[in-house]
Amino acid sequence: xxxxxxxxxxxxxxxxxxxxxxxxxxxxxxxxxxxxxxxxxxxxxxxxxxxxxxxxxxxxxxxxxxxxxxxxxxxxxxxxxxxxxxxxxxxxxxxxxxxxxxxxxxxxxxxxxxxxxxxxxxxxxxxxxxxxxxxxxxxxxxxxxxxxxxxxxxxxxxxxxxxxxxxxxxxxxxxxxxxxxxxxxxxxxxxxxxxxxxxxxxxxxxx
Amino acid sequence: xxxxxxxxxxxxxxxxxxxxxxxxxxxxxxxxxxxxxxxxxxxxxxxxxxxxxxxxxxxxxxxxxxxxxxxxxxxxxxxxxxxxxxxxxxxxxxxxxxxxxxxxxxxxxxxxxxxxxxxxxxxxxxxxxxxxxxxxxxxxxxxxxxxxxxxxxxxxxxxxxxxxxxxxxxxxxxxxxxxxxxxxxxxxxxxxxxxxxxxxxxxxxxx
Amino acid sequence: xxxxxxxxxxxxxxxxxxxxxxxxxxxxxxxxxxxxxxxxxxxxxxxxxxxxxxxxxxxxxxxxxxxxxxxxxxxxxxxxxxxxxxxxxxxxxxxxxxxxxxxxxxxxxxxxxxxxxxxxxxxxxxxxxxxxxxxxxxxxxxxxxxxxxxxxxxxxxxxxxxxxxxxxxxxxxxxxxxxxxxxxxxxxxxxxxxxxxxxxxxxxxxx
Amino acid sequence: xxxxxxxxxxxxxxxxxxxxxxxxxxxxxxxxxxxxxxxxxxxxxxxxxxxxxxxxxxxxxxxxxxxxxxxxxxxxxxxxxxxxxxxxxxxxxxxxxxxxxxxxxxxxxxxxxxxxxxxxxxxxxxxxxxxxxxxxxxxxxxxxxxxxxxxxxxxxxxxxxxxxxxxxxxxxxxxxxxxxxxxxxxxxxxxxxxxxxxxxxxxxxxx
DNA sequence: GATGAATGAGGTTTCATTCAT
DNA sequence: AATGAATGAAACCTCATTCAT
Numbered sequence: 001x002x003x004x005x006x007x008x009x010x011x012x013x014x015x016x017x018x019x020x021x022x023x024x025x026x027x028x029x030x031x032x033x034x035x036x037x038x039x040x041x042x043x044x045x046x047x048x049x050x051x052x053x054x055x056x057x058x059x060x061x062x063x064x065x066x067x068x069x070x071x072x073x074x075x076x077x078x079x080x081x082x083x084x085x086x087x088x089x090x091x092x093x094x095x096x097x098x099x100x101x102x103x104x105x106x107x108x109x110x111x112x113x114x115x116x117x118x119x120x121x122x123x124x125x126x127x128x129x130x131x132x133x134x135x136x137x138x139x140x141x142x143x144x145x146x147x148x149x150x151x152x153x154x155x156x157x158x159x160x161x162x163x164x165x166x167x168x169x170x171x172x173x174x175x176x177x178x179x180x181x182x183x184x185x186x187x188x189x190x191x192x193x194x195x196x197x198x199x200x201x202x203x204x205x206x207x
Numbered sequence: 208x209x210x211x212x213x214x215x216x217x218x219x220x221x222x223x224x225x226x227x228x229x230x231x232x233x234x235x236x237x238x239x240x241x242x243x244x245x246x247x248x249x250x251x252x253x254x255x256x257x258x259x260x261x262x263x264x265x266x267x268x269x270x271x272x273x274x275x276x277x278x279x280x281x282x283x284x285x286x287x288x289x290x291x292x293x294x295x296x297x298x299x300x301x302x303x304x305x306x307x308x309x310x311x312x313x314x315x316x317x318x319x320x321x322x323x324x325x326x327x328x329x330x331x332x333x334x335x336x337x338x339x340x341x342x343x344x345x346x347x348x349x350x351x352x353x354x355x356x357x358x359x360x361x362x363x364x365x366x367x368x369x370x371x372x373x374x375x376x377x378x379x380x381x382x383x384x385x386x387x388x389x390x391x392x393x394x395x396x397x398x399x400x401x402x403x404x405x406x407x408x409x410x411x412x413x414x
Numbered sequence: 415x416x417x418x419x420x421x422x423x424x425x426x427x428x429x430x431x432x433x434x435x436x437x438x439x440x441x442x443x444x445x446x447x448x449x450x451x452x453x454x455x456x457x458x459x460x461x462x463x464x465x466x467x468x469x470x471x472x473x474x475x476x477x478x479x480x481x482x483x484x485x486x487x488x489x490x491x492x493x494x495x496x497x498x499x500x501x502x503x504x505x506x507x508x509x510x511x512x513x514x515x516x517x518x519x520x521x522x523x524x525x526x527x528x529x530x531x532x533x534x535x536x537x538x539x540x541x542x543x544x545x546x547x548x549x550x551x552x553x554x555x556x557x558x559x560x561x562x563x564x565x566x567x568x569x570x571x572x573x574x575x576x577x578x579x580x581x582x583x584x585x586x587x588x589x590x591x592x593x594x595x596x597x598x599x600x601x602x603x604x605x606x607x608x609x610x611x612x613x614x615x616x617x618x619x620x621x
Numbered sequence: 622x623x624x625x626x627x628x629x630x631x632x633x634x635x636x637x638x639x640x641x642x643x644x645x646x647x648x649x650x651x652x653x654x655x656x657x658x659x660x661x662x663x664x665x666x667x668x669x670x671x672x673x674x675x676x677x678x679x680x681x682x683x684x685x686x687x688x689x690x691x692x693x694x695x696x697x698x699x700x701x702x703x704x705x706x707x708x709x710x711x712x713x714x715x716x717x718x719x720x721x722x723x724x725x726x727x728x729x730x731x732x733x734x735x736x737x738x739x740x741x742x743x744x745x746x747x748x749x750x751x752x753x754x755x756x757x758x759x760x761x762x763x764x765x766x767x768x769x770x771x772x773x774x775x776x777x778x779x780x781x782x783x784x785x786x787x788x789x790x791x792x793x794x795x796x797x798x799x800x801x802x803x804x805x806x807x808x809x810x811x812x813x814x815x816x817x818x819x820x821x822x823x824x825x826x827x828x
Numbered sequence: 829g830a831t832g833a834a835t836g837a838g839g840t841t842t843c844a845t846t847c848a849t
Numbered sequence: 850a851a852t853g854a855a856t857g858a859a860a861c862c863t864c865a866t867t868c869a870t
Contacts, residue, residue, distance in 0.1 A: 040843055051852045160391055164399050171378040184367055192371050199410030200403040258835045454864055465831045574805055578813050585792040598781050606785050613824030614817040672856045
C-alpha cells in the first residue's frame with residue numbers, strides 16, 4: 001500500500017501559487033471527466049497549458065495531485081460549512097442543519113462528477129482520514145454545532161454522533177447530486193437529508 | 208466513460224462454474240490487498256493458479272472481473288438480508304432493522320478491504336445502479352419491509368425512503384467495518400446505525 | 415525465415431478427405447474476409463464447425479493451411495486453363511489467349527478477396543515458386559501453348575516468355591477482379607489484358 | 622478491415638524529422654528481413670536504437686509504420702520516374718520507357734526484400750490505391766508520358782492504358798528483382814519488361 | 829479420432845517520470 | 850524555472866498449440 005504523498009513544497013511565490021492553482025484546476029476537470037484511471041499526468045499538464053516538467057516541479061507524483069485536490073475540496077467544504085453556520089439567521093438546530101445541507105448541495109453542484117471521483121475513488125489511497133487537516137476542521141466544526149445543541153440531542157457520545165452525521169451527510173449529498181434517482185425532486189431529496197440527520201440527532205424512535 | 212462490461216458467457220458446466228469461482232475468489236483477494244490500480248490480470252491469474260488465457264476464456268477484460276465480483280457481492284448481501292428478514296423472530300420494525308444491520312456487519316467482516324474497494328472504487332465504472340439485478344433485488348426487499356410497517360413510518364414516499372435507508376445503511380456499515388474510529392466500540396457503532404435508520408424512519412423530529 | 419510447411423499427411427479415407435475440404439473451405443472464407451493477420455486457427459475451426467484439435471489432426475500448423483489453400487487454388491487454375499486450352503474451338507493464338515483470360519477472370523470472380531490474400535500476401539512465406547507442383551503444371555501448360563505457336567511469336571526464349579506471360583496475366587486478372595478502377599468496363603479490362611499479352615507475344619514494336 | 626492509419630503528426634522540427642527517418646529506416650530493414658508477421662514494434666525500436674515510447678511518439682501504431690514506409694517508397698519511385706523522364710536524352714517512347722524501367726530496377730535493387738513485403742503484403746490493409754498521394758503522382762506522370770506519345774499508341778483510353786502499364790511495370794520489376802528465375806540474365810529481364818510494355822502500347826497484334 | 833479447455837509466450841500500447849536543453 | 854522529447858517497465862490481451870478426456 002502506498003503511503004500518503006505530500007506536495008513537495010508549500011509554494012510561496014505568487015507565480016508558483018498561480019501555477020499550482022492552474023494545475024489543480026486542470027486535474028479537477030480531467031478527473032471529473034475521465035475518472036482516476038483515465039487521468040494521467042501528461043493530459044493534466046496539457047489541459048493546464050503547462051509542461052509535464054512544470055507539473056513535477058510542484059507535485060512529486062501523480063497521487064499527490066489527487067491528495068492536494070482532496071485537501072482543497074475539504075477546505076472548500078469546511079469554508080462553506082463554517083460560513084453558513086456562522087452567518088445563517090436560523091438559531092434552531094433544524095434550521096442550521098438545513099442551511100448546512102443546502103450549502104453543501106450548492107457547493108457540490110459545480111463539478112458533481114469530480115466529487116464522485118474524489119470521495120468515492122479516493123479511499124483508494126491509504127490515507128487515514130484523520131491525517132487530513134481540513135477533514136478534521138470539518139469534524140471539529142460540526143462537533144461544535146452539536147455541542148451548542150446538546151440538550152436537544154438523543155445521542156450521548158457526541159464524537160460518535162458527529163462521525164455518524166458526517167457519514168450520512170456526505171453520502172446523501174453526494175448521492176443526491178451524482179446519482180439522483182430520476183423520480184425524486186431536488187427539494188424532496190434535500191428535505192430527506194435533513195430529515196435523516198434530524199431523525200438521528202433528535203429521534204427517540206423506539207428506544 | 209466505459210459501459211458496463213459483462214462476463215463473456217454464463218458458464219454452465221460444473222468445471223467452468225468452478226473455474227469462474229476460483230478466479231473470482233482470487234480477484235477478491237487481490238483487489239482487497241492491492242486496490243483497483245494494483246490489481247492486474249496476470250496477478251489475478253497467478254493467484255488463482257490459472258493461466259491468463261483461462262481467465263480471458265471466462266472474462267472478456269479486466270473490468271468484467273470487478274463487475275462480476277460486484278454482482279456476486281450484491282447477491283450475497285441480498286441473500287443475507289432476505290434470510291434475516293424472513294427468519295428473524297423479531298416482528299417489530301426496530302428488531303428487524305437491527306437484525307438486518309447485524310447481518311450486514313457480519314457479512315462485511317470477512318473481507319473488509321475488499322468491500323471498501325468494491326463499493327468505493329467501483330463507481331468508477333459507469334454502471335448505473337439500477338442495471339444491477341441484485342442491487343434491485345435488495346431495493347425491492349427493503350421496500351417490502353417498509354411497506355409492511357407503513358403505519359409506523361414518518362416518510363410518505365416509500366421509494367424515496369428506501370433509497371435513503373439503503374444509502375445510510377451501506378455507508379455506515381462500510382465505515383464501521385472499514386474505517387472504524389478507534390475509540391468507538393463495535394456495539395456502539397451497531398447501535399448508532401440502527402438509531403440513525405430508525406430516527407429517519409420514525410422520527411418526527413422538529414417537523 | 416520459415417520453411418515451407420507441408421500438410422502432415424495425405425488423407426486417404428473419405429471422411430478425412432471431406433474434413434480437409436471443409437477446413438480448407440472455412441480457411442478460404444475467413445482468409446478472404448479478414449486477411450492473413452486476422453485469420454487464426456480457432457476461428458477457422460469454428461467456421462468449419464470442427465474442433466481445433468481436429469484441425470491440427472490434418473494440418474500441422476497455421477501456415478500449412480495457407481499453403482494447402484494455395485495449392486488447391488493453383489490446381490483449380492491449372493484445371494481451368496487446361497480445360498479451356500484443350501476444348502476451346504479457337505485455334506488462333508489470340509483466340510486461345512482470350513479464352514484463357516476469360517476462364518481465369520471467371521474463376522477469380524468467386525472469392526475475389528481470397529485471391530488477393532492468396533496471391534499478394536502469400537509470398538510472405540519463403541516458398542520458392544518452383545516448389546509448388548501445381549504452379550509448375552501451369553507453367554508447363556502455358557509453355558506448351560507458346561510452343562505450339564512459336565512461329566508467330568516475337569520472343570525467342572520461350573521459358574522467359576512464359577514467365578513474363580504468367581506474371582502479366584496473374585497481375586492483371588487479379589487487379590481487374592479485385593481493384594478495378596470504377597470507370598473501366600469489365601469487357602474493356604478483359605480486352606486490355608488480352609492486348610497486353612498479345613502485344614508482348616507478337617509485337618515488334620520499335621525493335 | 623482496418624482503415625488506413627496515418628502518422629500521428631507531421632514532424633517539423635529537425636530532431637523529429639531525423640527520428641522519424643531513423644525509425645522508418647529500421648522498419649524497412651526489419652520488414653525486409655522478417656516479413657510483416659515477424660516485424661514487431663519492440664524489434665523496430667531496438668533496431669532504431671530508440672525506445673518503444675519514442676516510436677509511439679511518432680507513429681500511433683504498428684500499421685502506421687508500414688503505411689508511412691509505403692508512402693516513402695512511392696515518393697521515391699515517383700522521384701526516380703520523374704527525374705528520368707525529365708532528364709533522359711531519349712526522345713523516343715521506347716527510349717523513355719527503357720530509361721524508366723532501368724531506373725526502377727536500380728531503385729528496387731537496394732532492398733529487394735523490403736519491396737517484396739511492401740508491395741505484396743501491403744495490400745493487406747484496406748488502403749485504396751487512390752488515397753495514396755504519391756501513387757497518384759506516379760499515375761499522373763506516366764499518364765502525361767503517354768499523352769506526349771499519343772499518336773504512336775494503340776490503346777485509345779489512356780487512363781486505362783496508364784493503369785495497365787503501371788500494373789505490368791510494377792509486377793515485372795518486382796518479380797525481376799525479387800524472384801528472378803535463376804537462368805535469366807538481368808539484361809534479358811530488363812529487355813523483356815520493355816518489350817512487354819512496348820508491345821502493349823504499340824502492338825496491333827492480331828487486332 | 830474428435831474435442832475444446834487450458835496454456836503462456838509474446839505482441840501492442842500506455843504513461844509516470846527523468847533530464848538535457 | 851520551464852520545457853517536452855525520450856524512456857522503458859509493465860499492463861492488457863491474443864492465439865498457436867497441446868493434451869486429458
